[in-house]
Amino acid sequence: MFEHVAKPLVDDLIHGKNGLLFTYGVTGSGKTFTMTGSPGQGGLLPRSLDMIFNSIGPYQAKRYVFKTDDKNGMEVQNEVDALLERQRRENNSSVPKSSSSRQKLDPEIADMIKSEEAYKTEGVDEDSSYSVFVSYIEIYNNYIYDLLEENQEDAIKPKWNGGGTPLRQNTEFTPPQSKTLREDQNHNMYVAGCMEVEVKSAEEAFQVFWRGQKKRKVANTRLNRESSRSHSVLIVKLAQAPLDADGDNILQDKNQVTVSQLCLVDLAGSERTGRTGAEGTRIREAGNINQSLLNLRTCIEILRENQLCGTNRMVPYRDSKVTHLFKNYFDGEGKVRMVVCVNPKADDYEETLLVMRFAELTQEVEVARPVDRPICGFTPGRRHRNQAFKEELSRKLDERGGPIDGDVPSVINSMVHCLPPLPSSELADPNDDITLPRLIEALHNRHRIRQMMIDEYNNAANRMKSMLQELDNNLISKENVIHEQNGKLVDKEKIIQNNKAEIERLEKRTKMQEHKIDILQKTTKIYEDDQRTLKYELETREQRLQREQSDKRRLEQRMQGVVTDTQYKWEKECDRRVNAMQLEMQNKLWVKDEKLKQLKAITQPQTQPQRPSREEPLPAKRSASPSPVPTVTPVRPLHRRSRSAGGEKWVDHKPSSSLDLGTVLQPVIPNSIQVSTPSEKALSKCDRYVLTHQEVASDGEIQTQLIKGEVIKTRGGGQAVQFTDIETLKQERKRKSSEGTPANGDHTDGAWTDVETRCSAAVEMRAGSNLGPGYEHHGITKRRKP
Template identity: 70%
Template sequence: MFYILFPLFEDVAKPLIEDLIHCKNGLLFTYGVTGSGKTFTMTGSPGEGGLLPRSLDILFNTIGPFQAKRFVFKPDEKNGMEIQGQVDALLERQKRDSQQSVPKTPSSRQKADPEFADMISSEEARKFENVDEDCCYSVFVSYIEIYNNYIYDLLEDAQFDPIRPKWLGGGTPVRNNEFIAPQSKILREDQNHNMYVAGCTEVEVKSTEEAFEVFWKGQKKRRIANTELNRESSRSHSVFTVKLAQAPLDADGDHILQDKNQVNVSQLCLVDLAGSERTSRTRAEGSRLREAGNINQSLMTLRTCMEVLRENQICGTNKMVPYRDSKVTHLFKNYFDGEGKVRMIVCVNPKADDYDETMLVLRFAEVTQEVEVARPIDRPICGLAAGRRHRNRAFKDELSSRLDERGDPNNAGKSPSNLYCFLPSLPNFELVDPADDQSLPRLIEILERRHRFTLICFFLTANTLKSMFQQFDGQINAKETFLHAQRCKLSEKEKVILSQKTELERLEKKSKTLEYKVDILQKTTDMYEQDKRSLRQELETRDQRLQRELTDRKRMEQRMQGMVTDTKFKWEKECERRVNAKQLEMQNKLWVKDEKLKQLKAIVTESSGVGVFPTERPEKPERPSRERDHNVGQMRSASPSPLHTGLPVHPMHRRSHSAGGEKWVDHKPSSNLDLDTVMQPILPNAIKVSTPNEKALSKCQKYVLRHQELASDGEIETKLIKGNVFKTRGGGQAVQFTDIETLKHECPTASRFPSFICFCFSRKRGSGSGDGAAHMEDIENRVS
């Protein structure tokens, strides 16, 4: 990337400085994509100064001998200037010097900053010749930035707040590394309809070094950030304003006229616009994305204003220009309306990746070249007769030369005729009245003195005069010899001092360079530290996420193991139940087959004429008689049925456990079927309901639910689900289930007796009972 700053300054910036001295405003701003060199063009680097230091240098070289003392000009907080008297300015300077806490800016008589000296061209000091010598000048500078469409003063010293210290970027460092965010400023309009920043700090400077030091102080507070396209990308638009106040001198050329209306104020704004960028390339996120959006929006508003101005100029329309959509265009509204000259420097990056954005920038520059606005007539500088300062200086020089020539003792001893030069001079006046009692006595006195001196000179001999003159010449020669020796010593001392100053300047220059490098390294270190903190935070976040995932995985493994265990236990129970059911079914089939064989044997015996009454029967296979499920799990027990011999008996049937003294709620849904079996559950103290209700539950202590479902063999199975009723703390009723009884309706297989139908009702109970076996034995006896 190549930069040609000197021709650029001569053609663009130098005419604006000349207009500034002649009471005309100017605006110079750099425009381009991010990373195209806008900040470098404005500020430059050590060894090659940019537009800003060159402009300050030529300005102070021109008005340096004609600057007013400090605090003679004072800002009136309304974009104007006031003139203070000599006494007020002196008191203001003494007050400033007495404040130890306020850092003093370097005086114009101090040595130039070596770092800044590198940023100024090594050529001779350039200046303008056509400056008005009958005016006094004073320079004020201010530095602001426009960040996220808010205006901040970069020269403002923020006060420390011990209660709520915070840092929002662009603040002033205070103790314990805490920061206070600066307050945003507002735009106002002065009496001449010019826009200005209200409450902005304006610093009076007297030299180029002092002005650049103020600029560097604000530059350190400017917001910059690291992006994918630029390591130190400007995140805000910066505006460095140079304001020049000038006022004419009085008739004697010694003091400034104390008239505010005679003060002329002109300003030059040097603007470093932030570069336009595409988020797809910079990959900005969070605050960087918001900054990029505001930057692009303000630049788009600037383009829109230029296009509307061009359209009004070409088409003759009078569309309203949207200056207020952005703080940048609103601040420079007066310049775009013709109040001063506007110059734009387009910075181009030759990278191929920036081709599309560079073409947009060049098209915008082409549009701005076609915009023309009418400028108002320049105001003349109000002054008196020209050349007062020059005439007074010439008069003083001539008077000093005459006094030196008259009082030179070297001209006294060369000739006795030269003694008459010591005669009292005659007054220059004209006598018009012989009765003048003031001029005549004075003239008589002077003539008498001249007569006495003439007589003394006449009576002195030549030898006496010669000796006197020789003695006087000897004294003069001795003084001249002594003076020559002192001058030689002084020249040697001056050589030593000059060499020491040269060495000191070299060391200061080296120190400034090292400080500049240290500052750059510190910024780089801060950026790396910030990247390190962000990466560490991201690593910690990922570690926490990984730990959380591991914990969830362990929890999921434990849950799956529990589910596997439960499923395994469930299927083991189910397999056991199915095996028992299959075993019972096979035993039932085997028993049926044995019964058929016995009946067949009995028939065969009867047919042969032998009557045998079966007093014994084969052993019946064991069958579970009751299944009980509790709330803590499922428990199923099988008890064998004892064998009976002889005639069948009908033992007393033991009723269900619900035949106690408690009161029951018999919940029988309307969908249940009446089976008309031999054995039915009897609940004497029961309240029969089809749906449970709180009134019935409050009157009973037990609860039973009759549930019917289809068994695996196709028969209807009835379950009695029992529970205890208790009261809850809220005043309601709750049921805790404690037992399940299963009643199954079984139909035996069809026998060979067509006229006989056998029904078998099996009741599964919790304890072993012989009722079912006795009933089956009774049926067997009757069949036989």
């Protein structure tokens, strides 16, 4: 992962380009482990630091040569000012010594920095000097805090005393001071007042990171024992400046300083408070974390929409400190890489699915903007040429056997130390002849030695001149060689130009082919979309056809049931009609028999009329004889009080097809609403319901059923009827045979007999068979003479 994700960003950093690398995923998915690693297996961060210092190690400037200006820029100091500042910082007790971090290194940190393969960037500018600065911040509850401040306190955990009990927060805890975001003169965002530490090795840089990592906000949740409660950002800033024309010192020009930075971000994981069991402060932290991640997703979606649709919607960077800090990266001021961490637990399926969809979305966002580096104007290879010249000069002087300029004073000094000492020049006696001659001799010796020194110096000077002359000759010959090489270079440049033209032609052809490939891919995508659409429509139609077939089968079964019911009803109707026709034929036969009896009585001698027997059948129609019908007293219809006549209000449902039977006793419901078709309005006003149903019984008579029920209000505001009782009413006719009518026309006895017959009625009230909750009434039986 480091080779494919982080290594290209480190290469861009050393070549003066910015980079952003962040980990994204659900809580507990391994983001911090991926970024930091473990002893013996370093993560992306320690490997990146190791690669940076492996690449720029020989070309690092001395400490404090580069100095921050607190405005996201860099200044260059000379060697004297840098030395004075080093001494001042080392003597200042309030500032820790820079070497203290290197004196005592944690072995675990050393194991994390070590890697199996030493990565190194190719093409490092040897004519520049480099310096690395590290800053470490965290974004907690949408506030920015510096983790490298010496007085930084833990904002979550209370302090603990020696007895194991927490101290009071208001007496021991001082809230840390949050930092603000500002924009520099190049419109780049930076954290104002953030501490930047200059480091000279990967171990020192990682130790600075580890010191801030211990102050990061973490907490124990149900899903993660050490859950990050904040977004942490390690900013590695690389300052580089070119050397002067001689290749010895750094060019003192602020405009020639190039500053590039690599941001390594460990985002806090998204989480659901229902699963983590968070309460109080943890709920607020989780809400701020989820809100910042949602704003990051929104910014990516709008960037993708602007890219695909050509729109210019404003990206809401300022809604969150995370997106506001990295606004320039999303606008194209550097490369952005995201590492998606996934936990294969089944409980995290839904959240992991959202993370993968966001990762798929970010792959389609491409915003590129080139960053031009300043050009110093000097020829390249200055450092190498200066070092090579010094080595060659030293070699030539060694071959000649003469001292170099720096060795001449040392030879002279050694010869001065070899001079004889001067004798004492004190004269104690005017006749002393020894002191002065001795002094004169010593002076002669010293003069001789001085002359020898002058000769040696002249010889050294002559040798130096000859050496310089030889060097000039060598330079002339080298210039001739250089001219020849320049001629060859011109030829090579022509070949290169031709190759470049050929490459441009091939690139244009490649772009044309890529354009065609894009068109073919888009066409393929359209065809695939059409194929998916048609396949979906086909599946939909198949499902619809299956539903129609199932509906058809259900309809066939229903129609078979309806046909069976209709066949059964028609069979009953046919039986009823056959019974009715048989009864009608019997009545016609009975009428004919009666007429024959009357004719027989007329033709035969008349005898005293007899009272007709009660067993005679009652004719269905009156006789057509001309005998007058006796006048009888009209009988007032009597009504039977129905069991439905209570205090409740009834809906009396009598269909329009109901027949009036004309019997004497009729069921009457006084407190009722009579309807032919039930309606919701009528049911809402009543408590009980009765339905009058008529059908032909097996004996041919019409049977009436009163089906009763209670009106119940439903939850939806309507009414429903629950049937609880059935009352059955029947009519029975009993006829008696008659031997004939008196022939003399005496209607007095016949009239009495007719009235007696017509008014003699027997009402039988007996309990019917138990039909569940209902009961049965046997109605009225009438008997009368023909």
